[in-house]
Amino acid sequence: MFPTIPNPHALVLLLVTAAALYLFSQDKIRLEITSLGLLSLLAVGFSVFPFEGVEPAGLFFGLGHEALISVCALMVLGQGIVVTGALEPVGRLLGRAWARLPFLSLFATLVVGAVLSAFVNNTPIVVLLLPILISACLRANASPTRVLMPMGFATLVGGMATTIGTSTNLLVVAVANDYGLERFGMFDFAVPAAIAGGIAILYLWLVAPRMLPERGIQLADSSTRLFDARITLSEASSVVGKTVEEATKAVGDGMRIIRIRRDDLSLYAGPHEVLRAGDRLRVRDTSTHLANFARAMKGTLQRRDSAGSDETPEGLAMAEVAVVGGSTLDRANLKSSSFLRDYELAVLALHRRGKDIWQPHEEIQDVVLVQGDVMLVQGPRNQIRRLKRNGEFLVLDATMELPRTRKAKVALAILTAVIVLAATGVMHIAVSAVFGALLMLATRCLRIGVAIRAISPAVFFVVAASLALGDALVKTGATQYLTDVFLFATAGATPTVILGALMMLLALLTNVVSNNAAAVIGTPIAIGIAVQLNLPPEPFVLAVLFGANMSFATPMAYKTNLLVMSAGGYRFSEFVRVGTPLTFLMWAVLTFLLASMYF
Secondary structure (H helix, E strand, O other), X not given: OXXXXXXXXXXXXXXXXXXXXXXXXXXXXXXXXXXXXXXXXHHHHHHHOOEOOEOHHHHHHXXXXXXXXXXXXXXXXXXXXXXXXXXHHHHXXXXXXXXXXXXXXXXXXXXXXXXXXXXOOHHHXXXXXXXXXXXXXXXXXXXXXXOHHXXXXXXXXXXXXXXXXXXXXXXXXXXXXHOOOOOOOXXXXXXXXXXXXXXXXXXXXXXXXXXXOXXXXXXXXXXXXXXXXXXXXXXXXOOOOOEHHHHHHHHOOXXXXXXXXXXXXXXXXXXXXXXXXXXXXXXXXXXXXXXXXXXXXXXXXXXXXXXXXXXXXXXXXXXXXXXXXXXXXXXXXXXXXXXXXXXXXXXXXXXXXXXXXXXXXXXXXXXXXXXXXXXXXXXXXXXXXXXXXHOOOEEEOOOOOOOOOOOHHHHHHHHHHHHHHXXXXXXXXXXXXXXXXXXXXHOOOOOHHHHHHHOOHHHHHHHHHHHHHHHHHHHHOHXXXXXXXXXXXXXXXXXXXXXXXXXXXXHHHHOOXXXXXXHHHHHHHHHHHHHHHOOOOHHHHHHHHHHHOOOOOOHHHOHHHHHHHHHHOOOHHHHHHHHHHHHHHHHHHHHHHHHHHHO
């Protein structure tokens, strides 16, 4: 018999949950705005329509929850590792190995990335390994596209092994403890994660590279990435006085003018529009073609620098710089940041996963940059080297120069102490991580501004809102209804099938919506399923944890996927092609292992 429709509060809450999950999947609306809106809606809704057991002000408990505190502190620790270059020796060792034995070095890189990601947020690991792999492939005249995605996936696989491997793990463990389960230790589920991870790494080493195209990435010369840029026409330009159609034919190479900026007006680039001196043409193409277009038209490919000058010196180096989480450009624009002034670089163009990077009325300095955006910059070579040594930016070039400071050993010692104290039970991870973050600041491994930027507002508010939503779902009976529906749909199935169905459901959700939101909602459902089936709850909670970490099938499923996508110039379909088999492989192995261990 199909479960009875729940009470009105639970029913409305289920509709709100569906709407929230949909909004979480939309790139056009920032996650922090959706999350804060959800949190406010819940508090106001239960104030106007009270429900016994739900205190409106109490829904803000997530802002001080131990899981959120741990997540934020670990973000700060990870940023300290990046900025100080604490993992630089590992990078150097891998770089030397790639020069000699590239096939075996790929395997070593995958293993190293997975192991490190079990203890450190995988973002700094990806930031460390991307330039090493790109450099090694370019020097060996190999295709970086065949190794970058497998490396990124290996770090996601490794993050499943410990309670601190990902923010999702911390949330699932904390929420399960809130509902009465004994707290998982740091390595309590390391065995099934390691076995499944080992099989996944073999797939990423031997199979995945053959499923990816052999696409060259000639950085700073002929990148396959498409950049948005503007070319300024002078009086001497060869296309002044010509129509857009005539100019396009004269320049060749398939040039397409998207819009024309004339004085303060943004004009549609119709074929009969006559070009004038001073026009700024918005063009989208590869970095090489953009430079060719500018030369052919006798125009200037440039952007205004911090001093407002339009002159770009000749004979300078070009490089591609990816925006990473925690940098001064993450969720900021060039106008408000000190990037141009500090590094004396001109930003020529921008790339964002094939989307329109700026609006017609904007200048390039006005565009709010996000993680994964790539800037085409030009400037003195020493400034580009300085930018790379900074550790706050990901410079995609053919050198293996990595950041390294005298604070690297201190940062590594602090992180090691945090892990040991938490693993041995001397301190709760929230306590040791916060203390470690304090030590990072006290020893000047991190500046306070960098530490604050390391805490992602999106993750912060998603976690807080998800905890409030999960609590409201439980107290109104909505979670019980979802549990009943799930058991009705799987009626008559064996515990193993039910376990596998739950894990697959979470794997599907995490590739579309926030993995943290999916994990928080899924954990009480997992416990409810176990209670009704009179089975141990641990395997079902772990099914939620593992499923919510399978962010392989889409580039937007996890933030490092976006970095890898930008660096490798991957298409959406290529993530689906490689990530979907990996998801099914991990799902099958983990379902079998958990069933064997607990049933």
